[in-house]
Amino acid sequence: TIPLIFPPLKWYFVLCSYLVAPGLAFCNSYGAGLTDMSLPSTYGKIGLFTIASIVGNNSGGGGVIASLSACGVMMAIVSTAADLMQDFKTGYLTLSSAKSMFVTQLLGTAMGCVIAPLTFWMFWTAFEVGDPDGLYKAPYAVIYREMAILGIEGFAKLPKHCLALCCGFFVAALVVNLVRDITPPKISKFTPLPMAMAAPFYIGAYFAIDMFVGTVVLFIWDRVDKKDADDYSGAVASGLICGDGIWTIPSAILSILRINPPICMYFRPS
Incomplete structure (x- = not known):
């Protein structure tokens, strides 16, 4: 059904995504079990850049649609695997039945197939999702779209001085973090976190x-x-x-x- 909804994403791209995703899902589940942090977006970018570079800019922006769709497929699989790992971990700590946890996960996934589209439709109908001046700006939608364009057309399509600014602030973030690590606690506690500073720029x-x-x-x-x-x-x-x-x-x-x-x-x- 995915190629029917997003025609630029051919069926063989979806098949390749499903073949590659289990290995990435295992990596993400292992990392989530060790650190309690799930990173599906990191693995989703692999599919995004790969499909973007293969499809290119065919059929008027088809590469953007195909790469974003592949990224969504990859993220959904990888994220679900990590969530299941966390559920099993919680079940083990609470002496719950592993079989019951797995069955409940299946039921929750089935319910999500119905509830998630309805929730999205409700937000899409009620609010102006993606409006830069609205309440729900959807900043990551813009970010991932730009990454897809970057994967298709390269750095030449970025705005003027965009790459220079990105590299400059990347180095600045490294310097700030270095200062936090090498200075005494009474000084480092007043040093800002670059990641926390970046959040308002997105949201x-x-x-x-x-x-x-x-x-x-x-x-x-x-x-x-x-x-x-x-x-x-x-x-x-x-x-x-x-x-x-x-x-x-x-x-x-x-x-x-x-x-x-x-x-x-x-x-x-x-």
Whole structure:
């Protein structure tokens, strides 16, 4: 069905992806079991650049569509394998049945085949997904598209000075991390993290403002009652994350029904 949805991704590319993916899935599962970090996007980029270079720019941007589709196929397989590993690990620690865990994973995957498209449709209908000035900017969509274009046409298609800026800030990030590692703790604690600094550039300034507000609240809480802050900060953070995530469902429903709030404050470029 994937070649029917995305014609530039031929059936033999899908077959090759399915043949290569199990080996990459094993690597990702092994890494996730050791570090608790799943990196499907890293393995997905292998399929993205490979298919982009093979298909090229045939049929008016076909290489971009094919490479992004192959990346999605690869990421779905690799990510599911790592999730299963994490489930087995949790089941082992809680003395649960491995068979029950596997059957539940199959049921969850089957449910996801229905729920995930419906959820995407709800967001796509209710919000302007991908709008650079909207709430859901989808920054990684732009990033992966640019990577696909880069895989097809090379560095020549990048904006002017883009590669120079990228290399310059890459070196700057290495220098900053080196400074953090070689300086004493009383100095290194004031050195910023390049990865944390990069997040607002992808997502937007509002993310940095939210992080700043949370940091200030936690800092004050830690000063007032350090023990309570250490004991309950995780629970407070979990509640905020869950509440914000669940609210997207009624927010989407209200948006679909065209029910607008009586007042709204929003910051956008002038």
